[in-house]
Amino acid sequence: MITRDFNVTVAARVSELRNLSAMVETFGEAHDLPPRTNFIINLALEELVTNTLVHGKFEHGVDPQIDVSLSIHDGRVIVVVQSNGGKFDPTKNTNPDTTSELDSRPIGGLGLHLVKSQADAFSYEFVDGFNRLTLEYNLS
Amino acid sequence: MASKLEVLEERESDILTLVPVGRVDSSNAPVFERVLKDWIDDGETNIIVDFSKLSFISSSGMRVLLIGAKGVRAIQGNLILCGMRDSIREIFSISGFDTIIPVVKDRIAAVDTI
Numbered sequence: 001m002i003t004r005d006f007n008v009t010v011a012a013r014v015s016e017l018r019n020l021s022a023m024v025e026t027f028g029e030a031h032d033l034p035p036r037t038n039f040i041i042n043l044a045l046e047e048l049v050t051n052t053l054v055h056g057k058f059e060h061g062v063d064p065q066i067d068v069s070l071s072i073h074d075g076r077v078i079v080v081v082q083s084n085g086g087k088f089d090p091t092k093n094t095n096p097d098t099t100s101e102l103d104s105r106p107i108g109g110l111g112l113h114l115v116k117s118q119a120d121a122f123s124y125e126f127v128d129g130f131n132r133l134t135l136e137y138n139l140s
Numbered sequence: 141m142a143s144k145l146e147v148l149e150e151r152e153s154d155i156l157t158l159v160p161v162g163r164v165d166s167s168n169a170p171v172f173e174r175v176l177k178d179w180i181d182d183g184e185t186n187i188i189v190d191f192s193k194l195s196f197i198s199s200s201g202m203r204v205l206l207i208g209a210k211g212v213r214a215i216q217g218n219l220i221l222c223g224m225r226d227s228i229r230e231i232f233s234i235s236g237f238d239t240i241i242p243v244v245k246d247r248i249a250a251v252d253t254i
Binding site: 015017018021035036041042043046049050054056098099101102103105110111113114117120 | 143163165166167176197198200201202203209210213226227228230231234235237239240242
């Protein structure tokens with residue numbers, strides 16, 4: 001099988017999310033991915049890029065950069081998101097409250113929980129000033 | 141600036157049905173929030189959100205529904221969600237939102253719930 005990897009650098013604005021979504025669609029079609037896999041990859045990128053844009057601490061004078069790559073190895077989709085928005089380790093984030101009643105349910109904190117719940121593997125490194133998140137999704 | 145979002149609005153007696161079309165993500169969730177909030181501020185008490193024309197929603201969009209559910213609850217109303225595809229239904233389940241906001245199969249079931 002020919003490996004068709006996708007790599008893109010995203011400008012630091014939410015309007016870029018539509019372009020990312022289109023990239024996931026193209027990648028999904030190229031690899032004949034099931035609709036659910038397409039959806040959860042789309043969701044993961046939307047949540048991670050949005051978090052970076054909203055909470056990232058980009059240094060003055062440094063161009064904000066978010067790099068996304070999609071590939072398939074050994075029956076798994078590998079998604080890598082790298083950003084220079086200041087060190088942030090999402091694996092240390094506590095999960096949000098998902099059980100309390102409507103009136104006391106906090107608003108927010110949910111995106112990362114969804115991403116972590118749906119990935120088969122989720123890891124974090126800080127390399128050369130970049131946060132690097134690697135997500136894996138089993139195809140079988 | 142927020143991206144566009146088309147939200148169809150249909151009324152049948154005292155029930156308002158909102159049908160967002162396409163995607164709700166962080167770029168256009170503020171549009172969805174304004175539409176829902178305006179109706180609730182106008183005193184609309186029975187609102188159905190029909191997901192059948194929605195292919196994607198992120199936590200930004202889910203947050204709008206949580207705000208809407210709280211707003212409707214404050215005026216003793218109902219917010220019912222219906223028509224979700226499986227992938228969307230799954231994230232409502234993971235988040236536990238389906239335990240605090242009623243999610244039913246289709247519009248007929250939603251009207252019955254009200």
